[in-house]
Amino acid sequence: MLAALLSGAPASARALAGRLRGRRPAPPRAPAEATITLYRDGPLLVRGPFTLRRADGAELPVRRRVVALCRCGRSRMPPFCDGSHHAAGFRDPPEP
Numbered sequence: 001m002l003a004a005l006l007s008g009a010p011a012s013a014r015a016l017a018g019r020l021r022g023r024r025p026a027p028p029r030a031p032a033e034a035t036i037t038l039y040r041d042g043p044l045l046v047r048g049p050f051t052l053r054r055a056d057g058a059e060l061p062v063r064r065r066v067v068a069l070c071r072c073g074r075s076r077m078p079p080f081c082d083g084s085h086h087a088a089g090f091r092d093p094p095e096p
């Protein structure tokens with residue numbers, strides 16, 4: 001009965017119903033592929049499943065779901081962004 005009532009309900013309502021029945025809600029699905037987004041006047045934001053490797057092929061451990069990669073060249077912890085682009089006044093090149 002409850003399942004029938006909630007079949008068209010939002011995910012939060014279904015999660016609550018699952019908890020009421022003693023079940024945990026299913027974890028959110030991981031994205032199938034990585035997405036790279038240019039953050040305005042800042043880093044490249046990488047989301048999704050990916051492997052980050054050094055020039056020699058060694059894998060760099062990534063402990064976050066979203067990683068910011070420097071594209072201004074001023075980071076003190078490359079290849080990651082450390083916010084130095086702000087002080088450097090980095091700006092995106094004009095769009096064609």
Ligand code: FES
Binds near residue numbers: 072074085
């Ligand atoms: S883009 Fe943030 S430090 Fe370079």
